[in-house]
Each structure stands twice: as C-alpha cells, then as structure tokens.
Amino acid sequence: MYLSTEVEKVASKFSAPPFDFDGCFIHDYDGEAYFKFILINAFSIALPSGEKFFIDSLKKSLSSIEDPETKSAVRIFMMQEAVHSKYHSIYNKTCCRENGYSLARLEAPFLFNSAYVANNNSDQYCLALTVCLEHLTAVASEALLTHDWLDICTPSVAEFWKWHALEEIDHRSVAYDLYMTTYKDKAFLNQVMSEVYLKFARFLEKTMHTMASSDGKSAKALKVWLRESDFMVGQQGVIPYFMQLIERFYEADFHPDTHFDLSILASL
Secondary structure: OOOOHHHHHHHOOOOOOOOOOOOOOOOOOOHHHHHHHHHHHHHHHHHHHHHHHHHHHHHHHHOOOOOHHHHHHHHHHHHHHHHHHHHHHHHHHHHHHHHOOOHHHHHHHHHHHHHHHHHHOOHHHHHHHHHHHHHHHHHHHHHHHHOOOOOOOOHHHHHHHHHHHHHHHHOOOHHHHHHHHHOOOHHHHHHHHHHHHHHHHHHHHHHHHHHHHHOOOOHHHHHHHHHHOHHHHOOOOHHHHHHHHHHHOOOOOOOHHHHOOHHHHHHO
C-alpha cells in the first residue's frame, strides 16, 4: 500500500517482497569495491532497530490523531516500516552467515542506543529524532535511485534496496507532518538534526571497521578511503551530496514534500 500514486506506479516496475538473499553476499571484492560492499551492508545493520524505534515513536501519537487521513498515513508508515524491518533482518542474517560476521556484535550498538534513547527521553524528542533519521533515510533513498551506488550488489539485492528506497520516499513526510502538527517546534528539530547525523555516521564507521576486522582487512586503508576517496569526498561524492541535502533541512520553509522531485521517478 502506498501514499503516493507516483511512487506506486514506479514501484510496480521493481521487485517486491518476498526477497531471497541466499548467496548474495559471497564475494571476492577488494579495494574500493570491498569498502562500498561493507558500507551498504553496515547501513542495513542499522535499520531493524531504527525502524522499530520509528514505529514506536509514531504509535505513541496514534490515539490522539483526530484527522482520518493523517491517521491512515501513520498506519501505512508503520506497516511499511515493519515490512522493511522484517526483510532487513533476513538480509542481515544472510550477510553475516555468508561472511562469518557476528550479527549480535554488529547490532549491539544500534540496539543499545535505540533502547537508551526511548527509555530516557521525552515523546517529543523521540518523534523529533525519528523525523531527522527519516530525512537522512530519504536522502539516502534519493541517492540510491539516482546514482550508480548499487553496482557492487547482486541484481536481487539492488532491487531490494530500490524497493525500500521508493517506500521511504513514499512516506517521507509522515513523521514530519505529525511532529509539526503535535509540537510546532521546528527549532527543536534543527537542534536534534545537528546532533544526529554525525553520530549516525560514527555508528556506521564503527560497524564497517568491525566487518573489515573480521575480514582481515586494513583498518588504516578503510579510514583513508572514508576520508580521502573520490567516492566519499570527491565533488560528486557521498559526503558532499549528503551535506548539501542535509543543509536544506534547516531552511525556514523546509518540507519533505519539496525535498524530492517526484518527476525524477519517471526516468527510473
């Protein structure tokens, strides 16, 4: 089920659940291909705990929503995130099994952080954090659909990421609209965003280092690639691209609906 007819039309061109990941993570990558491989897989490791956190944050406000359209959008958001979590859990288990990683070790920082934040912060903070992380996810989704960043993935894994990206773009405004309707405090959102994106980047880097260590790869080489490679920091690199779009979040008239041009989907 989709909120946007434009997204639904494009989604029909891609694979949809169920997904089969068996054999998709057996590889002989080295150099940049290897680093790109563990980057996309580290991102997946973060998602099941994050998606549960998102669902719980919105669920707290569900009973107080009076507008039927808003309530329906929140329910669709939660349904989509639950399905994402299910398949990323399968993805992560398969990736770890086929590469000899400890899934428990990789997931532990994300699980601990999600539980700590949920148990030690206000409902407003949890929803604000969800809004910020949903924006980062929408930025990543736009990048995956418009850049050749999935070239190291098997076709089935690439299709999976495209499917997930489309659904993130589909519900990109739900958490933001609920937050602004409930709290009407954009300044607080900006404050949370300034804290979260660097913290999330550090978590991803730590996960990549754990994977590289397990694979017997050089930690120094990974650090150099993350900070000096054209793919990461070049003019068309990941970090400049993300920073440009993250900066838009702080604009006074920002809204997720204006962040992504749905006409781009027609070219996919």
